[in-house]
Amino acid sequence: MKTARVIFEEDSHKWIALVRDPNRPDYLIDTNEYLVIDNNDAILLDPGGNEIFPAVFSALSTEFDPRKIRQIFASHQDPDIISSLSLWLEFNPELKCHISWLWAGFVPHFGGNKETFVAIPDGGADIAVGNQRLQAIPAHYLHSSGNFHLYDPKAKILFSGDVGAALLPPGEDGLFVEDFDRHIRHAEGFHRRWMGSEKAKNDWCSRVAQLDIEMMCPQHGAIYRGEQVRRFIDWFARLEVGVIRG
Amino acid sequence: MAAVTQDSGVELRRIVRTNEEIKSVVATASRINLMAMNAIFLAKRAGQTALGFGVLSNELRRFAMDLQKQMALLREMTYGSVATVTALVKQARVNRVLERTRKESGGSGLTLIDEFMRTRHGASSVRHREQIAALNRRLNQMIADTAQLVELGSVLARSAKIEAAYGGPFAAALMQVSSDFERTIGTIQRSLENLTKQQDV
Ligand SMILES: [Fe+2]
Ligand SMILES: [Fe+2]
Numbered sequence: 272m273k274t275a276r277v278i279f280e281e282d283s284h285k286w287i288a289l290v291r292d293p294n295r296p297d298y299l300i301d302t303n304e305y306l307v308i309d310n311n312d313a314i315l316l317d318p319g320g321n322e323i324f325p326a327v328f329s330a331l332s333t334e335f336d337p338r339k340i341r342q343i344f345a346s347h348q349d350p351d352i353i354s355s356l357s358l359w360l361e362f363n364p365e366l367k368c369h370i371s372w373l374w375a376g377f378v379p380h381f382g383g384n385k386e387t388f389v390a391i392p393d394g395g396a397d398i399a400v401g402n403q404r405l406q407a408i409p410a411h412y413l414h415s416s417g418n419f420h421l422y423d424p425k426a427k428i429l430f431s432g433d434v435g436a437a438l439l440p441p442g443e444d445g446l447f448v449e450d451f452d453r454h455i456r457h458a459e460g461f462h463r464r465w466m467g468s469e470k471a472k473n474d475w476c477s478r479v480a481q482l483d484i485e486m487m488c489p490q491h492g493a494i495y496r497g498e499q500v501r502r503f504i505d506w507f508a509r510l511e512v513g514v515i516r517g
Numbered sequence: 518m519a520a521v522t523q524d525s526g527v528e529l530r531r532i533v534r535t536n537e538e539i540k541s542v543v544a545t546a547s548r549i550n551l552m553a554m555n556a557i558f559l560a561k562r563a564g565q566t567a568l569g570f571g572v573l574s575n576e577l578r579r580f581a582m583d584l585q586k587q588m589a590l591l592r593e594m595t596y597g598s599v600a601t602v603t604a605l606v607k608q609a610r611v612n613r614v615l616e617r618t619r620k621e622s623g624g625s626g627l628t629l630i631d632e633f634m635r636t637r638h639g640a641s642s643v644r645h646r647e648q649i650a651a652l653n654r655r656l657n658q659m660i661a662d663t664a665q666l667v668e669l670g671s672v673l674a675r676s677a678k679i680e681a682a683y684g685g686p687f688a689a690a691l692m693q694v695s696s697d698f699e700r701t702i703g704t705i706q707r708s709l710e711n712l713t714k715q716q717d718v
Pocket of ligand 1: 347349414415433
């Protein structure tokens with residue numbers, strides 16, 4: 272199963288990262304799932320694919336009662352993000368899934384009904400969890416054309432979906448980025464190929480540069496902390512994206 | 518739990534087999550209508566020399582129309598059973614993932630998933646057994662109805678063959694038509710027998 276790691280805790284506000292399953296078959300891309308808890312209410316960020324549901328569920332339940340998860344945030348429509356939706360709904364048919372309006376008619380093919388989905392408008396929206404409000408930050412075309420990140424002003428954490436993702440080789444797959452220059456080599460190819468728009472990239476860089484971020488948590492790879500967040504934004508701003516080779 | 522998953526697999530394959538057999542019955546039955554039209558046409562040409570055959574050809578035409586209606590019902594039924602089968606496949610898949618989740622879980626997670634699987638399994642397996650039973654009942658009834666109807670067609674075909682002999686210069690042609698009829702109905706009867714056998718297994 273995966274490991275549940277508490278990456279932030281203050282009062283009754285908590286972030287749990289569900290990471291690194293040693294039994295994951297190598298034909299599935301590795302993913303990170305995050306659970307944000309506030310006052311016994313919780314939202315699950317990018318719950319992952321069908322195949323890894325057992326690993327996520329079992330790790331999660333070591334830290335939190337999965338029946339109390341009231342909401343799901345899906346950064347976009349990909350199978351590694353949200354194809355497990357129907358399984359989560361088995362446990363709690365009342366679950367709400369926040370996703371870009373662009374995908375609100377597509378993702379129900381994975382499960383759920385009219386009541387399940389809360390469409391996020393292009394400009395973003397606030398999502399209440401316990402006593403906190405999390406902010407869905409527009410990140411369109413990075414890589415999905417209807418794409419959001421989630422910012423938590425209390426924890427100062429940005430969940431950045433596929434942005435910041437790195438495909439880490441065994442032995443270099445720690446939860447946190449240690450050596451930025453070493454790490455970023457494993458992110459470069461991914462960002463060049465998956466991120467499609469220079470304009471969208473620059474928009475995102477200037478948008479998140481204004482946020483007070485202490486941790487940036489991607490859906491694949493390792494978490495950026497402190498100064499590494501700024502370094503990532505600078506690196507990304509300079510990187511040429513939307514290229515097949517080079 | 519593994520047994521339930523396997524059962525639904527067996528059940529699914531059986532339903533798929535049944536549907537394929539029904540499809541072949543429907544395809545054969547669609548030829549009957551054309552044959553009946555042909556028989557009426559021939560009877561008209563034969564006129565006074567084949568009055569008996571003329572009466573029978575009208576009966577055959579009515580039979581062909583009834584058979585078509587019955588086939589429409591069977592097709593609808595097939596469609597309905599595919600929907601049930603799909604739901605079962607989905608349930609079986611969920612069951613498999615839950616079983617894997619159970620194996621990976623410990624502590625409170627394990628308790629939770631055990632409890633969930635018990636209630637879910639109890640409720641869904643009863644529902645599934647009921648659904649499958651209802652499906653089978655309806656199917657058996659429909660196969661029996663169809664067999665009865667086809668038996669009537671078979672009697673008509675035999676009578677037509679007898680009448681054909683009195684068709685004078687048209688006797689050979691009439692014989693040909695009624696033999697085709699009899700053969701086709703025979704094919705349908707064999708398919709229906711297969712279906713009945715499959716239901717009994
Ligand atoms: Fe993606
Ligand atoms: Fe992804």
